[in-house]
Amino acid sequence: MIKKPIYFDHAATTPVDPAVLEKMLPYFTQVYGNANSQHVFGRQAVSAVDKARDDIASFIGCKPSELYFTSGGTEADNWALRGGAYSDRKKGKHIVISPIEHAAMLSTAKELVKEGFVVDYMKVDEFGVVDLEHLKSIVTDQTIFVGCMMANNEVGTIEPIKEIAKIAHEHNAIMFTDAVQAAGVLDINVKELDVDMMSMSSHKIYGPKGVGALYIKNGLRIKNLISGGHQERTKRGGTTNVAGVVGFAEAFRIAMENREQNNAHVTMLRDRFISRILNEIPYVKLNGATGDKRLPANADFSFEFIEGESILFSLDLEGIAVSSGSACSSGSLEPSHVLLALGVEEALAHGSIRFSFGKHNTVEQVDYAVNVIKYEVNRLREMSPLFNAKGEIKNV
Numbered sequence: 001m002i003k004k005p006i007y008f009d010h011a012a013t014t015p016v017d018p019a020v021l022e023k024m025l026p027y028f029t030q031v032y033g034n035a036n037s038q039h040v041f042g043r044q045a046v047s048a049v050d051k052a053r054d055d056i057a058s059f060i061g062c063k064p065s066e067l068y069f070t071s072g073g074t075e076a077d078n079w080a081l082r083g084g085a086y087s088d089r090k091k092g093k094h095i096v097i098s099p100i101e102h103a104a105m106l107s108t109a110k111e112l113v114k115e116g117f118v119v120d121y122m123k124v125d126e127f128g129v130v131d132l133e134h135l136k137s138i139v140t141d142q143t144i145f146v147g148c149m150m151a152n153n154e155v156g157t158i159e160p161i162k163e164i165a166k167i168a169h170e171h172n173a174i175m176f177t178d179a180v181q182a183a184g185v186l187d188i189n190v191k192e193l194d195v196d197m198m199s200m201s202s203h204k205i206y207g208p209k210g211v212g213a214l215y216i217k218n219g220l221r222i223k224n225l226i227s228g229g230h231q232e233r234t235k236r237g238g239t240t241n242v243a244g245v246v247g248f249a250e251a252f253r254i255a256m257e258n259r260e261q262n263n264a265h266v267t268m269l270r271d272r273f274i275s276r277i278l279n280e281i282p283y284v285k286l287n288g289a290t291g292d293k294r295l296p297a298n299a300d301f302s303f304e305f306i307e308g309e310s311i312l313f314s315l316d317l318e319g320i321a322v323s324s325g326s327a328c329s330s331g332s333l334e335p336s337h338v339l340l341a342l343g344v345e346e347a348l349a350h351g352s353i354r355f356s357f358g359k360h361n362t363v364e365q366v367d368y369a370v371n372v373i374k375y376e377v378n379r380l381r382e383m384s385p386l387f388n389a390k391g392e393i394k395n396v
């Protein structure tokens with residue numbers, strides 16, 4: 001019997017909600033005008049984009065004029081960091097970000113170092129939570145930009161953004177948060193968080209890929225990343241992805257409307273999964289924080305004596321889709337930069353697997369997966385010279 005594969009990789013991307021697709025469809029074939037055009041087709045497109053902007057602005061507590069649509073989270077992150085870095089050259093060239101940011105931030109930071117900026121990294125504790133005392137000691141009056149994700153995509157740790165923002169603002173630095181994993185799950189009101197910029201992405205919340213947004217607080221003078229026409233109040237060129245923007249707003253609306261219910265569902269799956277894995281498999285470490293310091297849909301484990309990639313491939317053969325490290329760093333043999341920042345030793349950082357649950361997952365899928373994982377981990381360990389050298393195999 002061929003079983004339908006099980007998807008436990010919602011932190012990488014999610015399926016488009018059929019209601020979202022439904023909402024998007026007319027914007028491909030009927031309301032296809034360029035939102036910049038001065039005629040009825042253009043006006044119809046504009047009014048759809050305006051509505052989407054109003055809706056998303058209301059979900060995050062900003063003015064519609066403070067929200068800019070982008071091609072996704074990566075572009076929004078690039079824009080925030082690069083634009084923030086170059087916003088006030090007179091103040092300084094010092095940037096502070098967390099070491100567990102998404103590659104969109106870390107790669108941009110490396111480029112900025114080549115351009116003459118100085119980047120320092122916050123310290124995080126063993127759970128991945130930013131050390132505020134250490135942060136206070138590295139932010140100075142020359143710091144122009146402080147950036148920390150609201151929730152980590154690999155280990156699911158939720159960061160104290162409000163407290164970080166306070167430290168940044170004491171030194172008049174711009175405070176940015178990457179809320180891609182937090183949107184639709186946590187409260188991301190920009191006023192309450194007191195952030196100056198915030199990035200979001202549609203495809204992590206059951207919306208289409210290739211669309212996202214950056215909130216830029218009124219009054220901030222952020223350099224453009226994409227030059228072009230007069231779209232997005234001349235801040236971001238490129239013909240507006242009308243269907244994408246409409247889908248993003250609808251996905252966000254559905255996520256907000258069902259937030260408590262979805263969070264309760266994935267928390268139940270996560271907690272069942274975590275407790276079964278820890279109780280039923282020896283030599284396993286849960287990476288990241290626990291309880292409400294962890295994203296409700298995330299579980300990340302290091303399985304001692306085996307490579308994460310081997311587990312991923314074995315689970316894939318059994319029809320269970322997961323991720324090793326983060327989707328962006330897999331494909332390389334480097335251990336996860338996130339786990340190394342948490343102080344996880346290198347061997348364990350190689351053996352990590354992320355499970356991220358979604359609204360369509362079931363208890364049956366979780367239980368089936370636990371059984372397969374038990375079997376596969378045992379099988380792989382039997383082949384592992386390290387494990388055999390430990391002489392433990394008979395006891396498992």
Ligand SMILES: *Cc1c(COP(=O)(O)O)cnc(C)c1O
Pocket residue numbers: 011012071072073074075077102104149151152153178180181201202203204210211212
């Ligand atoms: C997925 C993700 C991104 C990138 O968003 P895209 O829309 O895929 O470019 C950025 N930050 C975090 C935390 C993410 O999980």
